[in-house]
Amino acid sequence: MTTESDESIVGAMASGDRSALARAFDRYAATLTRYAWALADDRMDVEEIVQDAFLTLWQRASTLELPADTMLPWLLVVCRNHAFNAGRKRTKHRADELPETLAAPEGHDEARERLRWVREEIAALPELDRRICELCLLEGHSYAEAAELLGLSVGAVTQRVSRNRRRLKKVVMHDEH
């Protein structure tokens, strides 16, 4: 049986096909929920973060360029950003005013801990590929920053990230079924 590629799903979403969003949800919601579980303070926040991540995917489908055929890392980044935004909003409400500074980016160890529910899949990747994923997904670097840190071109990083994402997807999907 041929598995529908993520690129195909994104393309369908860009055409306004909500069933494609449902398929993306079925494919990655469990993974994002596990990730969000480590990010959020309570179950309600987890639900909100995961829902917002998929709504962002729906909104951005027409311009989302997958390096290969998986959207999981992109979703994880979106998920993390929504979680951080939610945290800032709570801080803002507590102080009843806008914060003077934004929350400091989390450290490597904290980011790794927050990815603990999908860490095993990433850890199974080859060294360099894993490092790229760590830079992009665990430490919050952009692809360009990862390229600079590793002495690679952005294109090379994109290709490697794509391969890693395919592997990660297989593992995650295997976990979910």
Add this chain to the structure above:
Amino acid sequence: MNTEPPEGDELQRMLVAMKQTVLERATPGPKRHRRRTGVVVGVVALLALGTATGAVALTLSQQDRPVAAPVQTQEPAPAPTATTPTSAPITATPVPLPTPGPTSLPTAPAGQRVPIPAPCSSLVPQDDYFRFFGAARLIETVFEDGVPRDTTPEDRLHGLTSPDGSLSCWWQNEGTAAALSIDIHRTSADEQVVAAGGTCSDRLGGRVCTSTITDEMSTAPQTATTLYRDGITVTIGQTDFPTNGLLPAIVGEIWGD
């Protein structure tokens, strides 16, 4: 959370509830033609961001049907109290002009790149935030090179200055169709095709175009207001979310007018 994430039936119940909510909130947008590259696509996408949230509906030339407003959400938990500003829509004041054809857009002086404020709370004076957005829930995303990222302290200090940086803000009054989106990205001359849509006038230092539609799936008219100025496009999409002076406020924060 320090507890283990749910598994088994508990996880499935959680996923089912979330999926229902996501699909209800993902309002049908206009069918969009995906392209690999191109600034025009970026505009369509950013506008589509608004349409997908139910806040924007533009009759872009290549789009074949309007969008619908978001359906009522059924969040598992009680929705937070939201306040809808009661002032007039921002679209009430544009001076209608004969439908213009594509013309040159206002562009920034060579070598000058106007920063895009970030985060979304920086788009209006702090004292005016509640007046414009009330207690509506905000979802915001910064995109850099097409990749979403978190806002940084540098964003607040210097704004988004990269060529591909863009800001997407979406305020939603939970449990209602009321929504407001603001999308800001850089504009190139290619976008004048898009700029031709709607009713346009020259004001606020640039060109302001407005479209308002009601389709069969909408519970309220949907209005999109787009300002093109100095290489930046600001799009405000509103569905039952009236504001008064929002675009001038944003212009003031970006350009200091």
